Amino acid sequence: MRLLSKTYWHGTQIRFRDPVEDVTGISVALDAADGTRLRGVYWTSDNNPRxxxxxxxxxxxxxxxxxxxFPAFLKAGYACMGANMRNVNNDSDCQHEKLVVDIAAYMQWLKENGVEKIILLGNSGGGSLFSFYQSQAKAAPDDRIKFTPGGRPTGLNKMALIPGDAIIYMAAHTGQGLIINEVIxxxxxxxxxxxxxxPEFDMYDPENGFKPAPEWVKYSPEFIEKFRKAQLARVQRLDAVAHDWINLSKDAAKIHGSEGFEDLPAEIQRRVMEREAFEPVMVIYRTMANLHYADNTLDPSPRPYGSLISPRPDLMNFQRFGFARVMTPHGWLSxxxxxxxxxxxxxxxxxxTEPAVVIQAGKxxxxxxxxxxxxxxxxxxxxxxxxxxxxxxxxxxEPDEGDNGNETLNRVMERLVAWVRERFPI
Structure with missing residues (x-):
């Protein structure tokens, strides 16, 4: 049984799709302010190397x-930075406050290498990431977020954060956490x-109106209301689990650092230090339950049935592959x-407040x-x-069935390059 969609995030679509001549890509390795090593690729046109x-x-x-x-921007003479974050290909401990630190390092590198204006390209999860970065970069240092949702200090008030000059939201959602609120x-x-x-909260139960995929469903207003409330209730329960795990370690750390710890029996000391050192993981099952997957009347669009991950979300909901499947408590909360x-x-x-364009992909x-x-x-x-x-x-x-090559992408990029050129001429 094939459940995984061929168009899902497996890396094959995030690549140059047209040949690009006379460009140079250099590997950029730099250290974030907290010492984390980052690696990206900086692309320039040979006709405009600086x-x-x-x-x-x-x-x-x-x-x-x-x-x-990138290819369309490079052909137009713009530089492109593919800025990989510290959690590339594995977000089990992804904390967005740390990603702010990563972006800051790339922004500083660009400025040091002659770039005067920087456009933030927020594709998919990059939209909420760059909005978060921009909000912190523009805030006064003392007004920046001081602690992660899990209670760790961010240190953002002591860092140099360079704001971007424009932002592009390209098929961007409103936040990974808000995605989970919709799909859990x-x-x-x-x-x-x-x-x-x-079964009272099961969108895939025929008693609640579900029909065999790919037949569209129309859920009742009563079911929709209680379903969404129950989704938030489950997220709230998972938040409580995350905080409990974090507090267990915090409490152990307090005991370890207290006076008289060395006077405790050796076995108790060992157990306390084990609890302090323990890093649990949360396994979050079944995150493929968005009412929009089966009911296209809730937010109408030309999209086909199903989810980005699978045309059978009712079954994919039970697979290992999915959003937020394995997370640390800190990663889950952040x-x-x-x-x-x-x-x-x-x-x-x-x-x-900078120039912005929001691009909705209809399908x-x-x-x-x-x-x-x-x-x-x-x-x-x-x-x-x-x-x-x-x-x-x-x-x-990417090309849909019946498309000729990269026509859709090329049309969008022609328009987008013109939008950028009007505001930031070469």
Whole structure:
């Protein structure tokens, strides 16, 4: 049984899709302010080897070193930085406050290498990431977030954060945590036994209106309301589990650092230090339950049935592969909890006043027009902002069935390069 969609995030779509001649890509290795080693790729056109304007693309876990938007920018003479984060290909301990530190290192490197204007390309999860960065970069140091949702100091008040000069939201959702709020299965009864289900909250139960995929469903308003409340209740329970694990270690650390610890019996000392050192992981099952996957009346768009990951979300919901499957407590709270994460457009969007364009891919299976793109557009405070709806586009702007090559991507990029050139001429 094939459940994984061929278009899902497996790296094959995040690459140059057209041949690009006369460009140079150099590997950039640099240290973030906390000492973490980062590696990206800096691309320039041989016809403009010292550009004054650069586009930077980043994602919390994806490898954007060869982003498919870069060739069009390079042909136009702009530099492109594929800025990989510390959590590339594995976000189990991804803490967005640390990613702010990573972006800051790339921004500093670009400035030191002659770039005067930097455009933030926020594709998919990069949109909420860059909005979070920009909100922190523009805030006075003392007003920056001082602690992660898990209680760790961020040190952002002591760092040099260079704001970007414009931001592009390209098929960007409003935040990874808000995605989880939409996709987490509220019918899970026991986090340790993911097959136990409460049918009252099961969107895939025919008693609640579900029909065999790929037949579209129309859920009742009553079911929708209780389903969404139950989703948030499950996220809240997982938040409580995360805080309990974190507090267990904190309490042990207090005992370890207290007077008289050395007088305790050796066995107790050992147990306390084990609890302090213990790093648990949370396994979050069944995160493939978005009502939008089966009911296209909730946020209408030209999208087909199913999710970005699978055309059979009802079954993919039980697979190992999925959003936020294995997380540390700190990673869960900072990145995937829609109740705790700081990296969400509703929180950070009001800080965005720079030129901005929001691009909705009409056939996107996980980023929807009202839920994500229009909410982003209406939340950001840019006086110069545009909303583009591309009805024929998929999430990665890859060729759809019947397309001729990269026509959709090329049309979008021609328009986007013109938008950038109007504001930031070479």
């Amino acid at each position: 550009p004054k304007v650069a586009v930077i693309a980043a994602h919390p876990r994806g490898d954007f070193s060869e982003h498919h938007a 299965d509220p019918s899970v009864v026991d986090e340790h036994d993911p097959l136990k289900t409460n 990145t995937w909890s829609g109740l705790s994460s700081n990296a969400s457009i509703p929180k950070t969007g009001p800080s965005i 996107d299976l996980d980023v929807f027009p009202e839920t994500h793109s229009k909410l982003t557009f209406n939340t950001i405070q840019s006086a110069d902002k545009e909303y583009w709806d591309i009805p024929e586009a998929l999430h990665y702007f």
